[in-house]
Amino acid sequence: MSAVALIPPPLSLYVHIPWCVRKCPYCDFNSHGQKGALPVDAYVDALVADLEQDLPLVWGRTVHSVFFGGGTPSLFPPEAIGRILDAAAARLRFAPAAEITLETNPGTAEHGRFEGYRAAGVNRLSFGIQSFDDGCLARLGRIHDSAEAEAAVRLAQAAGFDDINLDLMYALPGQDLTMAGRDLERAFALEPAHISHYQLTLEPNTLFFARPPAGIPEDDAAWAMQEHCQALLAAHGYVQYETSAYARAGRQCAHNLNYWRYGDYLGIGAGAHGKISQGSDGSILRRWKHRHPSTYLRDAASPARIGGDEAIAPEARPFEYVLNALRLVEGFDLGDFERRTGLSRAAIAAPLAAALARGYVERDGGRIRPTELGRRFSNDAMTLFL
The missing domain is CATH 1.10.10.10 (Winged helix-like DNA-binding domain superfamily/Winged helix DNA-binding domain)
Structure with a gap:
């Protein structure tokens, strides 16, 4: 294949916090149900050590977005998120007004926490709502109900957050077209800046894949839901810019756009993945960290934290x-x-x-x-x- 000059693209930082209250039966992410007190301080120290060792890959480059994913990052208190951001900003150059997103679960929302996250530097929240139908939420194994979901979003708005994403799924067990539309109407009432709307899929290595739940809509019914919901989103001013992402004008997710445009990202945390381009030699490296939190915590300050490195062949x-x-x-x-x-x-x-x-x-x-x-x-x- 003929070559041209590879120019390193924008750089993002991804921070993985692997714990959640309870593992959902459809989730194939690297997440682990909480058992006892979380090792918050030790994990923050591990993240900083991990970042320091990856710095030679990105010397001199500017970070345009940060994303805390999981798991449920909002299980960590604002002080811990602030420590991570302060440590990253001391070691990397952050772009002015860099987008900093924290994923949060409505079941972990507490009064006062959102103010703390804003003070720590978070300026965008992503709520894992999935549905506003209590029956659907129960069948999905979620720990919150619809009232808690609405209350959590209102708390965040009261704390000053206006850049908010709501995650919603469709083609859920027992769901029909009317129910899928009703979920969106409940979301519209909260006036989020962004809605991620995607079909439930049965991923390998999940409980739902091993034992599919009853009542999952057939393909034609799922397609009808998608078309109906896309029309609703458009009518309410949410413009589709990606397969499952819809946003108000100017509110697209900068971090995810960087992924989809084949940008670079440094990944720290248990199971985190990164992709880094080197203009000097035209190479592109993928690196991932060990998945299990205990292994990662043990090895975070050494090269053993790396689960693998792969050069992406032309x-x-x-x-x-x-x-x-x-x-x-x-x-x-x-x-x-x-x-x-x-x-x-x-x-x-x-x-x-x-x-x-x-x-x-x-x-x-x-x-x-x-x-x-x-x-x-x-x-x-x-x-x-x-």
Whole structure:
């Protein structure tokens, strides 16, 4: 494959906090149910040690966004989140007004905590609501009910947060089209800046995959829910910019946009993944940390914390890039493909021609956008680039 100069893209920081109150039966993330008191101070120390050892990968680069994911990061008190952010800001250059997101579970919301998170530097919250129907929440194994969800969002708004995302799922066990629409209407009443709306999938290594729950809607019913809900979101001013992401004007999630545009990210914490590009030699490195919290805590100050390093071969980059970029309604620019992969656009000429011929994408000069057909059959479109 012919090469061009690889230019390191924007950099983000991902911080993984692996504990939750109880593991949900559909969750395939690296999360562990809380058993006793959490080792908050020891884990913060481990994160700082982990970050310090990864610094040579990103010397001199600016961090444009930070994302605390999990698990349930809001199990950690504001003081701990503040310590992590202070340590990161002392070692990395943060962009002015960098987006800093904290995932939170309505079941862990406490009065006064949101003020503390704002004081610590968090400026965006992402609530794992999933549904406002108490029956659906119970079938999903969630620890909160709809009243607690609404109250948690109101508490955050009262604390001064206006950049709030609500996670909602559809095609839930026992859910029909009317119920899916009602979930969105409850969300609209809270006026969030952003809504993530995605279909429940049965992922391997989850309880739901091993024992699927009764009442999951068939594919046609799930598609009808998706179309109905997309129309509702549009009517209420939420513009779709990614497969499952909808935002008010100017409120797209900067951190997730960086992922989808094949940006770089440093990952610290148990099971955290990172991707770092090096303009000096044109290499792209993936690095991940050991998944289990106890192993990570033991090894965080040594090279043993690394679960693996993988250099992304040039022949693997086209699929990796397109796998992310075709999730975006805006698609991608061919010049951006070259800068972020270090490859000539000729590397995707043949699969791109096939995608155009099948109507999965459209081309406007140097920009490639997925069509409505391509968004519906996104897996088929992306597979062409393997």
